[in-house]
Amino acid sequence: xxxxxxxxxxxxxxxxxxxxxxxxxxxxxxxxxxxxxxxxxxxxxxxxxxxxxxxxxxxxxxxxxxxxxxxxxxxxxxxxxxxxxxxxxxxxxxxxxxxxxxxxxxxxxxxxxxxxxxxxxxxxxxxxxxxxxxxxxxxxxxxxxxxxxxxxxxxxxxxxxxxxxxxxxxxxxxxxxxxxxxxxxxxxxxxxxxxxxxxxxxxxxxxxxxxxxxxxxxxxxxxxxxxxxxxxxxxxxxxxxxxxxxxxxxxxxxxxxxxxxxxxxxxxxxxxxxxxxxxxxxxxxxxxxxxxxxxxxxxxxx
Amino acid sequence: xxxxxxxxxxxxxxxxxxxxxxxxxxxxxxxxxxxxxxxxxxxxxxxxxxxxxxxxxxxxxxxxxxxxxxxxxxxxxxxxxxxxxxxxxxxxxxxxxxxxxxxxxxxxxxxxxxxxxxxxxxxxxxxxxxxxxxxxxxxxxxxxxxxxxxxxxxxxxxxxxxxxxxxxxxxxxxxxxxxxxxxxxxxxxxxxxxxx
Numbered sequence: 048x049x050x051x052x053x054x055x056x057x058x059x060x061x062x063x064x065x066x067x068x069x070x071x072x073x074x075x076x077x078x079x080x081x082x083x084x085x086x087x088x089x090x091x092x093x094x095x096x097x098x099x100x101x102x103x104x105x106x107x108x109x110x111x112x113x114x115x116x117x118x119x120x121x122x123x124x125x126x127x128x129x130x131x132x133x134x135x136x137x138x139x140x141x142x143x144x145x146x147x148x149x150x151x152x153x154x155x156x157x158x159x160x161x162x163x164x165x166x167x168x169x170x171x172x173x174x175x176x177x178x179x180x181x182x183x184x185x186x187x188x189x190x191x192x193x194x195x196x197x198x199x200x201x202x203x204x205x206x207x208x209x210x211x212x213x214x215x216x217x218x219x220x221x222x223x224x225x226x227x228x229x230x231x232x233x234x235x236x237x238x239x240x241x242x243x244x245x246x247x248x249x250x251x252x253x254x255x256x257x258x259x260x261x262x263x264x265x266x267x268x269x270x271x272x273x274x275x276x277x278x279x280x281x282x283x284x285x286x287x288x289x290x291x292x293x294x295x296x297x298x299x300x301x302x303x304x305x306x307x308x309x310x311x312x313x314x315x316x317x318x319x320x321x322x323x324x325x326x327x328x329x330x331x332x333x334x335x336x337x338x339x340x341x342x343x344x345x346x347x348x349x
Numbered sequence: 350x351x352x353x354x355x356x357x358x359x360x361x362x363x364x365x366x367x368x369x370x371x372x373x374x375x376x377x378x379x380x381x382x383x384x385x386x387x388x389x390x391x392x393x394x395x396x397x398x399x400x401x402x403x404x405x406x407x408x409x410x411x412x413x414x415x416x417x418x419x420x421x422x423x424x425x426x427x428x429x430x431x432x433x434x435x436x437x438x439x440x441x442x443x444x445x446x447x448x449x450x451x452x453x454x455x456x457x458x459x460x461x462x463x464x465x466x467x468x469x470x471x472x473x474x475x476x477x478x479x480x481x482x483x484x485x486x487x488x489x490x491x492x493x494x495x496x497x498x499x500x501x502x503x504x505x506x507x508x509x510x511x512x513x514x515x516x517x518x519x520x521x522x523x524x525x526x527x528x529x530x531x532x533x534x535x536x537x538x539x540x541x542x543x544x545x
Binding site for chain 2: 057058096
């Protein structure tokens, strides 16, 4: 029905609306999709959002070359296919790609290390956008720098496209450990800590008090099974991104649904055992040590 | 008393915080729990079905008989507040999006909803809401919000906006298109708790 409200005159893009959108994703699974058919499979499985891509990270890794924002026609195809929010990736620091994604109606922009960085010094100034951003982080300092730039959601970087959960676990443990460590510091000590973290001292005080990040914190990078999702949820993340793990597996629809249920019932081993059963083959996966240091995506970003 | 937030997906901790605040403001003693099992659902005196994605929460409610039990508890008279996605799931009738995604509605209230009625995230907005009988407007936070397009039978409109209804009541059941849990105003949660 037609809306009798002048939407132009309303307050859009406030911090509350950006962080609030991210909060509505909590306890959910965001799935990478590359076309309308995959997007509908993800929606049907219970995804809280889809990430619209031309290639999943495993293929980006395999193909090499410069990875950029997806073609707008690809994003439009996926936006039209589903009723749930659509996210899309821009290169680190590429604010023009971000402007295009906002124009296309994308609900959240992932400024992502999975794509080839565009700016060797800066990330996108996210305050200037109406739509919220999610950014990757490996530790507390990186997370706080991104939040200071306006990120409404943080996710672990993990090591995308590997189907190997170890890096996501490393990053989540680093972030939560560093947050716990702030609790015992005096106010003066936190000022020093802020300098070490290369993060604003106000944010360090806020995190010390909250004992969590002031924005939603998801796990990403290498999650391939329901048990992987449950592991990260038990380590304190608010939800998960699954990239290559679903559509590089033998039976994506069944695996996607199982990961959704495992993310909800992450602390109930009975449910986890049930949903983990008979899913067919998971994606093959890569040992992190086999990836040369300069090909590790998590090293991108500053 | 014991109140709970159905914790399958969405803004759960925000509602817990608001319920804690509402209990304190009303001087009622009670605890706030999260609900993921039938046993937990049977224990509470009132509950919240939070915002999140209605397609996701709707599917997860169908598992383990949670939807059936929630309907039974509401028929018994348990107060329930649904916000955003929760309001959609409480409706008798959905729009094309609800039908296309085969989202199973609980059909608890005589209301029809239009999902994502105002547009996508860039169209999400904040606007004060005039609620019938309240002295001051409520700070409305609308995120990819639905609109209640029709109210009939035993349901009544408590707040109007944009040619539709954004807050409705049917006896002990409340549905809001906006997110009271994202504001510091506790009146919506107080209304829920006061019905126990």
